[in-house]
Amino acid sequence: MATLRQQALSMVQARQRVAVKAPSTKISNYFGENVFGTAQMKESLAPSVYKKVMEAIDKGSKIDVSTAEEIASAVKTWALSKGVTHYTHWFQPLTGSTAEKHDSFFDALGGLEKFKGSALVQQEPDASSFPNGGIRSTFEARGYTAWDPSSPIFIFENTLCIPTIFVSYTGEALDYKTPLLKSMEAINEAAINICQLFDRNVKKVFPSLGVEQEYFVIDKALFAARPDLVMAGRTVFGHSPARGQQLDDHYFGSIPTRVKDFMVDFEIEAHKLGIPVMTRHNEVAPGQFEVAPLFEEINKATDHNQLLMDVMEKVAERHDLKVLLHEKPFAGVNGSGKHNNWSLITDTGVNLFQPSNSARENLQFLTFLVATIKAVYDHSDLLRASIASAGNDHRLGANEAPPAIISVFLGATLTEVLDELEKNGNIKIEKGDNMYMKLGISKIPEIILDNTDRNRTSPFAFTGNKFEFRAVGSQANVAGPMTALNVIVADVLKTMAKDIEKEMAAGKEKKIAIVNVLRKYIKDSKKVRFEGDGYSEAWAKEAEKRGLSNLKSTPQALDVYNTKATKELFERHNVMNHIEVHARHEIMLENFIKKVQIEGRVMGDLALNHIIPTAILYQNKMIQNANGLKGLGLDHTAAVETIKEVSKHIEALKSNITAMIEARKKLNKEEDIVKMAKGYQTDVKEAYFDKIRYAVDKLELLVDDESWPLVKYREMLFLR
Structure with a gap:
């Protein structure tokens, strides 16, 4: 790890600026160029179709099949003209991030690019594989994404992205967007x-x-x-x-x-x-x-x-x-x-x-x-x-x-x-x-x-x-x-x-x-x-x-x-x-529990596999120094005090990490998710995180800089 830290710092020192050139000196010349917005719709759709789309956006009215086909055709033409090869329903599951599954416009059997109105309006991702809070069982996989016309279609990383809601087979919302629209x-x-x-x-x-x-x-x-x-x-x-x-x-x-x-x-x-x-x-x-x-x-x-x-x-x-x-x-x-x-x-x-x-x-x-x-x-x-x-x-x-x-x-x-x-x-x-x-x-x-x-x-x-x-x-x-x-x-x-x-x-x-x-x-x-x-x-x-x-x-x-x-x-x-x-x-x-679990495991891994071995090596080095000073009849008090201080923090790390692991094992047997979450808050996070961190941060001050395995704050925060 110490070697990795030094390699990383060397790479930072060698970095060069990346040249950035705007498409135009005026932002207005390229603003929204990758968006199929109202201007593009008005230009590419028949007036009657455009009117129906605007009614869907403004009043929430439904888009019929024939209208969807015309919109899909116009969207496909626009996307292909920009070199786009794939499309996706872009949605916001309860993971906190966005989700997408890319499908090609190219139909290998037909030998040409296709994009049907049905593909624009609705798709079927796996609902059980996203967080659902018990709404869907693992074997109940079906869910639906449905186009949200009120948010514009856009191109990102050469993919046509269609903003959608995401609901279960039985209609419950599995995303952030559906409740927002209803609110x-x-x-x-x-x-x-x-x-x-x-x-x-x-x-x-x-x-x-x-x-x-x-x-x-x-x-x-x-x-x-x-x-x-x-x-x-x-x-x-x-x-x-x-x-x-x-x-x-x-x-x-x-x-x-x-x-x-x-x-x-x-x-x-x-x-x-x-x-x-x-x-x-x-x-x-x-x-x-x-x-x-x-x-x-x-x-x-x-x-x-x-x-x-x-x-x-x-x-x-x-x-x-x-x-x-x-x-x-x-x-x-x-x-x-x-x-x-x-x-x-x-x-x-x-x-x-x-x-x-x-x-x-x-x-x-x-x-x-x-x-x-x-x-x-x-x-x-x-x-x-x-x-x-x-x-x-x-x-x-x-x-x-x-x-x-x-x-x-x-x-x-x-x-x-x-x-x-x-x-x-x-x-x-x-x-x-x-x-x-x-x-x-x-x-x-x-x-x-x-x-x-x-x-x-x-x-x-x-x-x-x-x-x-x-x-x-x-x-x-x-x-x-x-x-x-x-x-x-x-x-x-x-x-x-x-x-x-x-x-x-x-x-x-x-x-x-x-x-x-x-x-x-x-x-x-x-x-x-x-x-x-x-x-x-x-x-x-x-x-x-x-x-x-x-x-x-x-x-x-x-x-x-x-x-x-x-x-x-x-x-x-x-x-x-x-x-x-x-x-x-x-x-x-569940998200809270998993985040605390991950942090606890990371703490244990870093402390046991990187920090403690580094501290022990430094401690042994200090023991050799102290013995050398003692053999020469010189004052070795400072070295002994450092050895004691390092030992104290190593022992604190070992005992607290062991206790934290036992607390996690006990909580993982809890069937009530509320009790489990509150237990992870009090019996894991509050009980041990600060104690473990305190010991490691003190060791960072004691162990010599060249041996320390983790990139330090001063090296990360002051980027130039």
Whole structure:
């Protein structure tokens, strides 16, 4: 291993820049060139066929067989003109990554290229081989992928990719996309009812999303020389270097040359795929970066984020780099998340979270703002569960990321607005720093946009015209938490509509009825609002007093999926039935268990087969040195103390690894998956991981540098 480390470091020193040339100096000349979007459809399809496709996209109407045949013919012609030979149904199973099975256009029996409408619309992958939470038995293999017309077909790596949903033979969702699409319909229906209190012209409301993606980049050779990164996605060992992020010099700093070349390259590929990448910059930790796109309709944004991660990983190979998407690949520096910027947009072009100079629109803005806060308060445990994973547990609650306590940040101005509205039904804030608003029953003048600060310690913050759900993990499929968010807000909006109707039925004028309901909701949900430092111990104590949950581990957080209330919530909005909710609970628990198992095995393998042998060799060398000094009558105290220190850590490693293995054996006999997951959290991860790591990291400081088998943090994090 020590030799492998030195070889890897030598390879890094010899690296050369990879030249990157854009197809054009103007991105607009090649943006979306590998997408069969609306422009390509309009150009290649008959007007009647194009109209049916647009109805399927906008209204969810079904595409008939003859229409599917015409679309398939046009898609095939377009794909073949670009040199494409294969097609695939591109879907998002509950593995967290995407899946694809490539089929050739070429029909060997017919001697020509074929692509039928039936192949476009539906295929049949093996449902039992993907995570299904008990929905399918091994011998019940049949499942279906079905085309999702609302997300554009694209070409990636010379393959035509058709975005699809993935369901079992009996109709249950086996993917992330199906519940997301259903949640979009749920919030559309609920939001329209509220919108039409203000504007009868609103016929559709869709959630929009912008996903800020954080990630680390290291050299490919260094990655290959770290078995823990290869197997577990994170370094289970590694002492913090003398210099980490304490100087704050990496954030927004000059982008390292090799990384800049990589960024330019993957942005070109992303733009060809119609992914509206806009922003790139260094993040807080050394070796950490961020990419952010423009906002899109949530289904397309979700697909684009999954595709972008794939693009980044593949393009990195061209630059002899490796993208690390794990939430916490390195201890002692910031981990990575996905900041999900979520909003609601009407078909009339109004952002429902956008303050305005219109009295009507500002009351509408406050209505949706308060409904969202109430939803987060009512269902904070479900939001927490939606972001739960073994990787994110390393990040949430650390002094770098939103805590496991779900709270809402609004900023001073909106906090004052809601407080006054709750107390008096109106507010007047004197002019100053561009802020002035008077809220009354008959008139609501302007609320200025962006008159509040940002709070990076808040997991759910209002940031001007959107909510930023910051607690989502960097390798997560955002469809999971976004489905939960859509559903809980839809649920509150439906209840709100009924409450407003009751007020109006009692004789209240519409605006008065709305304000009365808002005042009640503000009062009911104010405990979830927090403006301070979410990292502080004081907030944890305060949150406990408020009755807010602090679910620090995945097995603990996932309990909410087992509740009757959660199952009824998803069923009430036709997003998931109780079987699908139960299946997801099991799949998430299984994933957690397997991740902890893998990490434990990696720890044991590295410690027993690499670290301890290296430490023993060093110890023997020190014993020889001590004996030599003693024979010469020289002071050998320091050598003896080092020998004792090395011995202590070796013994600690042996005993803790043996105990951890026994704990795993015992837990593997547990038949209750909830008990098994919680046992892996407490009896394996909490009981032994830190102890084992502590001993190894101390040995890293003691053993001479040339002998140490693992690539060190200082060698991985400061890529230039």
